[in-house]
Amino acid sequence: MKRFKRILERIVESILTVSGAVTTVTILLIIIFLFREGLGLFRSPAVEKGYALCVNSSNTVDHLNSHQIKEIFDYEIENWAELGGRDEAIEVFRFDEIFSRYTDEELGADYELLPDKLGEVITSSPGIIAFLPTQYLPQGMQGVKVLRSDRITPADFFGGRQWIPTATPAPQFGVLPLILGTLWVSIVAILIALPLGLGVAIYLSELAGQKMRKILKPTIELLAGIPSVVYGFFGLVVLVPLVQKTFGLPVGETGFTGSLILAIMALPTIITVAEDAMRSTPRAMREASLALGATHWQTIYKVIVPYAKSGISAAVVLGIGRAIGETMAVLMVTGNAAVMPRTLFEPLRTIPATIAAELGEAPAGGAHYQALFLLGCVLFFFTLLISVSAEAISKRNFNKGL
Amino acid sequence: MSKKTNQGIAFWIFRLLGLIVVGILIWILGFIVWNGIGVINWDFLTKAPTDGMTGGGIFPAIVGTCCLVVGSMVVAFPIGVMSAIYTTEYAGNGKIVRFIRIMTNNLSGIPSIIFGLFGMALFVNALGWGDSIIAGSFTLGLLVLPLVIRTTEEALMAIPDSFRTGSLALGATKLQTIRRVVLPMAFPNIVTGLILSIGRVSGETAPILFTVAAYFLPKLPTSIFDQVMALPYHLYVIATSGTDLEATRPIAYGTALVLIAIVLMMNLLASLLRRYFGKKVKTN
Numbered sequence: 001m002k003r004f005k006r007i008l009e010r011i012v013e014s015i016l017t018v019s020g021a022v023t024t025v026t027i028l029l030i031i032i033f034l035f036r037e038g039l040g041l042f043r044s045p046a047v048e049k050g051y052a053l054c055v056n057s058s059n060t061v062d063h064l065n066s067h068q069i070k071e072i073f074d075y076e077i078e079n080w081a082e083l084g085g086r087d088e089a090i091e092v093f094r095f096d097e098i099f100s101r102y103t104d105e106e107l108g109a110d111y112e113l114l115p116d117k118l119g120e121v122i123t124s125s126p127g128i129i130a131f132l133p134t135q136y137l138p139q140g141m142q143g144v145k146v147l148r149s150d151r152i153t154p155a156d157f158f159g160g161r162q163w164i165p166t167a168t169p170a171p172q173f174g175v176l177p178l179i180l181g182t183l184w185v186s187i188v189a190i191l192i193a194l195p196l197g198l199g200v201a202i203y204l205s206e207l208a209g210q211k212m213r214k215i216l217k218p219t220i221e222l223l224a225g226i227p228s229v230v231y232g233f234f235g236l237v238v239l240v241p242l243v244q245k246t247f248g249l250p251v252g253e254t255g256f257t258g259s260l261i262l263a264i265m266a267l268p269t270i271i272t273v274a275e276d277a278m279r280s281t282p283r284a285m286r287e288a289s290l291a292l293g294a295t296h297w298q299t300i301y302k303v304i305v306p307y308a309k310s311g312i313s314a315a316v317v318l319g320i321g322r323a324i325g326e327t328m329a330v331l332m333v334t335g336n337a338a339v340m341p342r343t344l345f346e347p348l349r350t351i352p353a354t355i356a357a358e359l360g361e362a363p364a365g366g367a368h369y370q371a372l373f374l375l376g377c378v379l380f381f382f383t384l385l386i387s388v389s390a391e392a393i394s395k396r397n398f399n400k401g402l
Numbered sequence: 403m404s405k406k407t408n409q410g411i412a413f414w415i416f417r418l419l420g421l422i423v424v425g426i427l428i429w430i431l432g433f434i435v436w437n438g439i440g441v442i443n444w445d446f447l448t449k450a451p452t453d454g455m456t457g458g459g460i461f462p463a464i465v466g467t468c469c470l471v472v473g474s475m476v477v478a479f480p481i482g483v484m485s486a487i488y489t490t491e492y493a494g495n496g497k498i499v500r501f502i503r504i505m506t507n508n509l510s511g512i513p514s515i516i517f518g519l520f521g522m523a524l525f526v527n528a529l530g531w532g533d534s535i536i537a538g539s540f541t542l543g544l545l546v547l548p549l550v551i552r553t554t555e556e557a558l559m560a561i562p563d564s565f566r567t568g569s570l571a572l573g574a575t576k577l578q579t580i581r582r583v584v585l586p587m588a589f590p591n592i593v594t595g596l597i598l599s600i601g602r603v604s605g606e607t608a609p610i611l612f613t614v615a616a617y618f619l620p621k622l623p624t625s626i627f628d629q630v631m632a633l634p635y636h637l638y639v640i641a642t643s644g645t646d647l648e649a650t651r652p653i654a655y656g657t658a659l660v661l662i663a664i665v666l667m668m669n670l671l672a673s674l675l676r677r678y679f680g681k682k683v684k685t686n
Contacts, residue, residue, distance in 0.1 A: 009577045013492070020488035020498075022481050023551065024505045026544050030516065033523040199419035207416055216420055218673070219427050225669045226430065227605025229634045230658050233641045234430050237651075264426055271423075297409035325513025327608040328634075332642060352515040352608070359519070359612055364527055376519040380512065387511040391504065 030380070038374035041157065044367040045149040046170050052137055053147040053169065054122055054130045061085040063148040066156055069170035072129060080127065093121065093130040111136070119144050131169045152367065157374065163338040163349075165358065165368045173371040175378065177340045181348040182382075184341055185255050185330065186323035189262035190270075190316060196263075197270030197319070198312065204271070205278040206300055224268035232332030235261040240333055247345060253335030255344040261329045266319040273318055277311020278304050314393045321386035325379065327352035351379045431662070438659030441652045447660070450620035455640065456649035460657055465622055466535075466630030467604050467664075470614065473539025473626070474546060474603045479596060482550030489551075490558040491580055510548035514608040517545045521613040536626040538614025545609055546599045553595025557588040590679035594672045601668030605661060607634040633661045 046066030047053060053069065055061065061083050064072070071077040073092060081087045098107070098118060107114050119138030122128055129147075138144050152173065160174020204216055239260055244252030281304045289299040305312070335347025336357060355372050362368035445459055452458035485502075493499035521541030531537045561584050569579040585592075615635035623630050640654045 009575060012577060016484050016488040016492060019481050019484035020493060020502055022485050023509045023547060024502065026547065027505055027509055027512075029524065030512065030520045033520050033528070034516070037523050196419055196422065199416050200423050203416035203420045207413055208420065212420065215424060219424050221669060221673070222431075222666060223423070223427055225601060225605075225665055227607070227634055227661060227665055229605070229607040229638050230434065230662055231430075233637055233654060233658050234433065236641055238433060264430075267423065267426075295405045295409045297412045298405065300412075321511055325511075325515065327513065327515040328638060332638070352513055355515050355519060356608055356611055359522070373519060373523070376516050380516055383511050383513055383516075384508060387508045391507070 034373055034377045034380060037370055038377045039370075040365075041152055041173065041367060041370035041374050042154060044152050044370065046152055046156075047131075047149045048169055048171065049366065050134055051169055052132060052134050053149060054118075054128075054132060054137070055145050055147055056122055056126045056128055057143045057145040058126050059085060059088075059145060061147075062145065063150055065150040066152055066170040066172065067160070069149075070162075070164075070167060070172055073131070073169060088127040091125055091128045093128050095130075095132050095136075115139070116141075157371070161340055163354070165362070165371060171367060173367070173374075175351075175375065177338055178349060178351045178354055178375065179378070181255065181334075181338075181341050182324055182350040182352075184344060184348065185258045185262060185334065185350055186320050188256070188259040188344060189266055189323045190319050192259060192263035193266045193270055193319060194316060197267050197315070198274055200267075201271050201274035201278060201315075202300060202305070205275045206296070206304070220268045220271055223264070228265065228326060229328045229332075231261055231265055232329035235329060235333040249345055251335060251347060253333055253347050255334055255341060255346070255348040258330045258334040258348075258350070259344065261333055262323040262326055265326060265329060266322050269322050270315045270319045273315035274308065274312050277308035277315070280311070281307045310393050310396050314390045317386055317390045317393060321383055321390070324350075324382055324386070325352060327356050331356050351375050351382075355379075434655065434658050434662055437652075438655035441656030442659060446656055451618065451653075453649075455618060455653070456646050457653075460633070460636060460653070460660065462620055462622060463631040463633045463636040463657070464660070466614075466616075466632040467634075469535050469623060469630055470538050470542055470610065470632060471600050471603050473535055474542035475596065475600065477540050477543025478547050478550050478599065482547050483554050483592065485547075486551045486554035486558060487580060487585075490555050491576070491584070506548045506551055509544075510552075514545060514606055517541050517609040518612050520544075521609060526613055531627065533612070533614055533616070533629045534627040535614055535623060535630055538610045538630075538632075539626075541609045541613045542603050542606060545606065546603050549599050549602060550595060553598060554588075554592050557591030557595065558584060560591065561587050590675060594675045594679075597668050597672040597675065601665045601672070604668070605634055605665045607638055610635055633657060633664070637661060 046064070046069060053064070059080065061080060064083065068077065068083060072090060075092070077083065078090055079087065080090060098114065098121070101121065102117050107117060114136045115138040118130065118132060118136060119141040122130055122138065123141070123143030137146065139146075157173050157175055159176065160172060161176050162172040162174045163177055164172040200216070200220075204213065208216060235257060239257050240252035242252070243249065243254060243257045243260070247256075285303055285307060286299060289303045290296070294302065330350050331353040334349060334353065336349045336353060337347035338349045338354065341348040355375055358368070359372050362372055447459060447464065448461050449459035450462050451460065489499050489502055493502065518541065521537060521544075525531050525537035525540050526533060529537075565583050565587065566579055569583045570576070574582065610632055614629060615632050616629040617631075617639055619629060619631050637654060637657045640650050640657060
């Protein structure tokens with residue numbers, strides 16, 4: 001009986017040990033699944049799945065990257081010479097146009113003659129580039145060359161300045177405008193929140209009486225507890241019109257509105273962490289300063305704040321972390337225009353908001369879906385970087401305290 | 403200017419900043435309560451939405467949120483408590499426990515939208531559960547895991563070592579000590595953590611966007627593989643995609659008020675419990 005009990009105990013203890021690894025396992029799983037889906041993007045062709053680009057076989061160009069394709073179909077590039085080919089005007093041909101050139105009878109009842117007719121069109125004009133579904137491709141016809149389409153490269157993704165996931169024939173997955181949007185909104189939010197948060201932290205740790213603490217502490221907890229979608233709703237109904245009126249803008253849904261909401265949301269983090277840091281100032285340092293004749297205020301800004309410097313930096317870093325990852329509130333108030341942000345007073349879009357807004361419409365397994373997961377990877381590394389640096393900063397503080 | 407006036411000015415500024423923060427909270431809460439209180443009535447809480455979401459109540463969303471709260475707690479609470487028991491009682495103070503703590507910290511720093519992505523990839527697609535309560539519960543459960551672990555750890559660490567050594571000295575094994583002495587004493591604070599987690603889970607939107615939330619689904623779920631509506635998602639949908647603002651705004655205010663009430667009530671309950679049991683443990 002005793003033996004049985006001991007075995008049971010060992011089993012329970014090993015279960016406990018295994019459960020200790022649960023957070024580590026979760027993080028690993030998150031990494032694995034984000035990357036498994038996300039890295040697939042770099043195996044996707046630049047042209048939409050199920051479609052191909054054809055040119056006349058006399059054309060010397062035989063592959064195009066996604067940016068070039070987009071420029072061609074936007075009529076930004078109009079001559080093959082710009083792409084390293086002959087001096088020949090580009091003629092853009094979209095699949096639908098075949099129906100205006102030929103009647104239904106000419107194409108056959110089940111469109112079985114469609115590939116031949118497409119082939120005719122392509123052979124007859126030397127400057128043509130045709131965007132066709134692969135099922136109607138005029139394969140093996142003389143005079144037709146199917147362009148080898150480049151894959152989407154990391155350079156396209158990380159260096160691209162355009163995020164147009166629904167563009168045909170070549171969707172653009174340039175992440176730069178989203179990264180910039182995220183950083184702008186978050187950093188401005190911290191710039192707004194920092195003076196306020198630091199002031200409140202000083203007030204709480206140094207000046208506030210019992211009564212005021214009893215009001216302020218729960219206030220901060222409540223601010224931290226309000227769900228982000230409620231902040232978003234508040235921002236949408238109150239701040240958006242306010243910003244629009246105050247700055248005389250055409251729309252109130254701007255990056256700045258997002259920064260305002262994020263500033264409020266980051267306040268609890270900044271206040272709590274900074275206050276903890278200031279409270280940990282050794283009593284001896286305070287008293288030494290006061291004994292030397294410094295006023296309380298001089299002690300605060302010459303002794304306590306410098307002492308708590310790394311704790312305050314950690315507060316800033318954590319605040320930025322909270323702001324960068326925030327999804328719903330930002331989604332609801334920033335207007336969601338995926339363009340390179342020039343000023344904060346126009347609509348822009350952040351990484352989390354993009355994921356939330358577009359994942360629902362992206363078919364699973366497609367390039368768009370994979371691009372959104374890759375965005376998730378980028379975001380994941382941002383926040384990991386932030387966690388690690390906050391950890392490093394507060395460790396520095398700890399060593400100094402010894 | 404003398405040192406004293408400097409100090410006076412600075413301190414007044416700080417006092418003002420403190421008041422501003424209180425003011426912001428009152429502004430937000432006051433705004434929602436003021437606009438939402440008129441909408442709340444029995445029908446609003448117990449009827450399904452009607453007329454293309456421009457009328458009726460939010461009952462299915464309330465039920466959905468309750469399902470998700472229960473589901474995510476079933477996922478997160480046992481494993482979180484066990485994990486915390488391991489780190490505080492067994493792991494000692496070595497490298498392993500430091501590593502686990504860092505990982506828990508990192509997990510709590512991961513944005514909620516990433517959990518949404520992950521939940522969609524693993525639970526909805528790879529495991530084939532589809533958009534369902536179970537997929538959403540697992541996603542939310544993992545999200546709230548660090549909070550459960552941290553509050554449980556704090557509760558366990560608050561128990562003085564003398565109780566443990568006393569029990570061990572009487573011949574109890576380590577596991578018996580944990581089960582009969584440490585856990586019962588820490589129980590109230592563990593429950594406090596559970597309540598805080600419920601508050602957190604019921605307000606999260608981003609993780610459920612792609613794992614469970616339904617845009618409009620007036621019937622109640624019958625199994626864990628059903629989709630449900632949820633309060634936070636309902637608020638998002640009503641606030642952003644309605645065309646008839648005059649009809650949907652009141653519903654949005656009402657939904658926001660119900661959501662805030664649930665979340666804040668949980669926080670309040672947790673802090674009351676903490677205070678109550680805090681006193682009780684001290685007098686022991």
